[in-house]
C-alpha cells in the first residue's frame with residue numbers, strides 16, 4: 110500500500126469573505142486502482158451530539174487523551190474517489206451549499222484534481238444524511254454529476270422517501286428528512302437500488318451496516334490491498350475505537366449502531382483491512398488494531 114498526501118491551495122471565490130483554504134487528499138494505489146479521499150470541508154457539532162449519555166467518569170480520560178476539551182467538535186468530511194482507468198466512482202457527494210458553511214467544498218477539491226463533475230461515472234451512497242447527500246444537485250436542482258449512475262441501498266432509499274419519516278425521525282433531524290426526500294425525489298426515476306451483500310459494481314460489494322441510519326451501507330473493495338469504505342459506521346477516532354460498544358446520540362438507532370461498530374472493528378482488525386472513514390482524521394484512510402482496551406485507529 111502506498112499512501113501519500115497532497116495539499117491544494119484554493120483561493121476563495123471573489124467577493125466572499127472567506128480565508129484561503131487548504132485542500133488535502135489522501136491517496137492509495139493498489140494495483141490498477143487508485144483511491145483518494147477529497148475534503149468536503151468539516152462539520153461543527155456540539156459535543157453532546159456525539160458524547161451525550163456516555164458514562165462521564167470513563168469518558169473524561171478518553172477525551173483528555175485525545176485533546177478534546179469540550180466546546181464543539183469539528184470532524185472532517187472525506188469523500189472517497191475510486192478510479193481504475195475505466196470507472197470514476199464517488200462514494201457520497203458531500204454536503205452541498207445548504208447544510209453548513211464549513212462543508213460543501215467538494216467541487217473545489219475536484220477542481221484541484223482537474224476532474225469535472227461530468228467525468229464521474231458512478232455515485233454510490235452510504236446513507237442519506239445531509240453531509241453525504243446534499244451535494245447531489247447543482248444550483249439549478251439538476252444532478253451535479255450529470256453523467257453518473259447514482260446508486261443507493263434499497264432500505265435507505267425507501268426510508269428517506271417515506272413521507273412518514275419526517276414525523277418519526279425526531280425534531281433534531283426534521284430538516285434531514287425533508288432535504289433527503291427532495292433530493293432523492295429529483296433522481297428517483299434514474300437511481301439504481303441495491304441490497305446487502307450485492308456486488309454493486311465489479312470489485313465493490315455492499316455491506317449493510319445499520320444503526321447510524323436504518324439502511325446505512327459500507328462498501329468492501331476487492332483490491333490488491335482490500336479495503337472498506339465505512340461511511341459513518343465508525344465516525345470518530347477516539348470513543349468509537351476505544352469504546353465501540355457505547356451508544357452515541359449521533360446515530361439514529363444508537364444501540365444497533367454500537368452493535369454494528371463492534372462487529373466491524375473486530376473484522377477490520379482481524380483481517381487487517383484498510384479502512385476509509387468519512388469523518389476520520391488525516392484523510393480518513395488507515396487501519397485499526399486491537400488495544401489493551403478496545404481498538405486503536407492507525408492513520409495512513
Ligand SMILES: [Zn+2]
Pocket residue numbers: 238240241341387388
Ligand atoms: Zn456524516
